[in-house]
Amino acid sequence: MTACPEGAGQPPPPPDAYGRRGRRPAPIAKTAGLSHRAWLEPVRSFLFASGLTLNDLVDRSGYSKTRISELLRGNGYYPAWEITFSVIRALGLPAQPMRRLWTAAAREAQKEPGWITHCIEQVALQPESPPMAHRFFTEAVADAYTAYARTFLLTDHRARWVVAETFDILWLCWDEAITSENFRRYAWQLLRARVLARAHHRRDGTPDLRAAVFSTAEVHSSVPGHVVVLSELVDLFDAIGRLPDDQMDVTVLGHLCSVPAERIADVIGLTPAITHSVDHHARATLERLLRALDPWE
Numbered sequence: 001m002t003a004c005p006e007g008a009g010q011p012p013p014p015p016d017a018y019g020r021r022g023r024r025p026a027p028i029a030k031t032a033g034l035s036h037r038a039w040l041e042p043v044r045s046f047l048f049a050s051g052l053t054l055n056d057l058v059d060r061s062g063y064s065k066t067r068i069s070e071l072l073r074g075n076g077y078y079p080a081w082e083i084t085f086s087v088i089r090a091l092g093l094p095a096q097p098m099r100r101l102w103t104a105a106a107r108e109a110q111k112e113p114g115w116i117t118h119c120i121e122q123v124a125l126q127p128e129s130p131p132m133a134h135r136f137f138t139e140a141v142a143d144a145y146t147a148y149a150r151t152f153l154l155t156d157h158r159a160r161w162v163v164a165e166t167f168d169i170l171w172l173c174w175d176e177a178i179t180s181e182n183f184r185r186y187a188w189q190l191l192r193a194r195v196l197a198r199a200h201h202r203r204d205g206t207p208d209l210r211a212a213v214f215s216t217a218e219v220h221s222s223v224p225g226h227v228v229v230l231s232e233l234v235d236l237f238d239a240i241g242r243l244p245d246d247q248m249d250v251t252v253l254g255h256l257c258s259v260p261a262e263r264i265a266d267v268i269g270l271t272p273a274i275t276h277s278v279d280h281h282a283r284a285t286l287e288r289l290l291r292a293l294d295p296w297e
Contacts, residue, residue, distance in 0.1 A: 026073055033105065034197050035108040036108060038105065039101035046176075054072075060089075063087075081099065081116075094128055096128040144257065147257035152200075152207060162194050166194045202241075206242050208238075240256070243285055246270070249268055
């Protein structure tokens, strides 16, 4: 799940679709990177939900239809902050989280630091603070989110960066998030999507957790060269990466991140009863997967 998700599996709209209310814009260009999509997908979805047309954005932003159309498709050169800000201002979106997301994507697009700084200096922003509920929520889940991200991304820097990106997207989509059926589930699936988009995967598309073995307490506390322990852990982490989504999340949080069992339900947005059931099924699935990986079975 992505924040403010766009519809999937729909045929591309006709060229004049922006001129019709309720029609989705053309697909995002394949050349748009992960950080670029991090802000572009929510902006596009917000535009669609608002009922505004491309012509409305032209009137409100002062930029041409061609330039705004390119921005919304992630096509051509990475857009300057000035036009990006004009679009989000026309949509009523917060500028502070958007500027951080835009900056990260500019670096991803290999824009020079001087260009980024110059772009930012062209727009004077008023101070903004996230909603109080956003601040309280992010402070409550930051440690668990970061531990989960670190398991897949392997370094503290990458983990903290993805969590910060997630919290900025959450702020950008705050109105949608708080009116969703399950806010905590919405936020967790957003975090999960951002982490797994950057995790290493096997050829079958499942996340590969085997490298995370070397950051576990079991390896550091074991006798150097203890091949049996290491081999068993590699098999275990390999199997965890093959679990169904919820089972993998509960297992990673509870058994690899040491998140207390009573906290996991709040973190992932499931009831305690469902979380307990998921954990029970995860243990059974792991046993089956480990037997399948054992050459002596």
